[in-house]
Amino acid sequence: MSMDLNCERAMGLIIPAVRISVSKRLRKEGMTQADISRRLGIRQATVSKYLTGKYSSRLRAAERIVDSKGISANVAGLIAKGDSARQVSAAMDAIAFRKDVILAASRIA
Numbered sequence: 001m002s003m004d005l006n007c008e009r010a011m012g013l014i015i016p017a018v019r020i021s022v023s024k025r026l027r028k029e030g031m032t033q034a035d036i037s038r039r040l041g042i043r044q045a046t047v048s049k050y051l052t053g054k055y056s057s058r059l060r061a062a063e064r065i066v067d068s069k070g071i072s073a074n075v076a077g078l079i080a081k082g083d084s085a086r087q088v089s090a091a092m093d094a095i096a097f098r099k100d101v102i103l104a105a106s107r108i109a
Contacts, residue, residue, distance in 0.1 A: 014096045015093070016055070017063040018075055018096075020066075021063050021071070022040065022072045022079070025073070025076040029076075033051070039088065040089075065108075071095050074095070
């Protein structure tokens with residue numbers, strides 16, 4: 001599989017998986033869906049979908065990768081300290097292009 005395809009897969013799986021996992025963490029900490037959506041820069045309907053588990057098995061597998069690498073804790077920490085949605089998005093982009101993350105995402109069927 002080419003590196004370009006691996007990168008596409010990372011963007012298509014890992015970033016949504018980070019958003020899913022972070023949404024769940026922030027909700028457990030008492031943040032509202034509206035606050036979560038604003039802080040992640042996504043629609044509230046998308047947060048609702050994530051929190052109710054309405055997403056694919058491939059995203060569930062990617063979410064496990066994200067959780068196993070401590071990525072969601074890192075991003076949730078950025079949000080907790082008050083970083084902007086733009087800063088959080090930039091951090092998620094950087095995470096998605098980590099070689100270990102790309103390789104793990106490329107193994108998801």
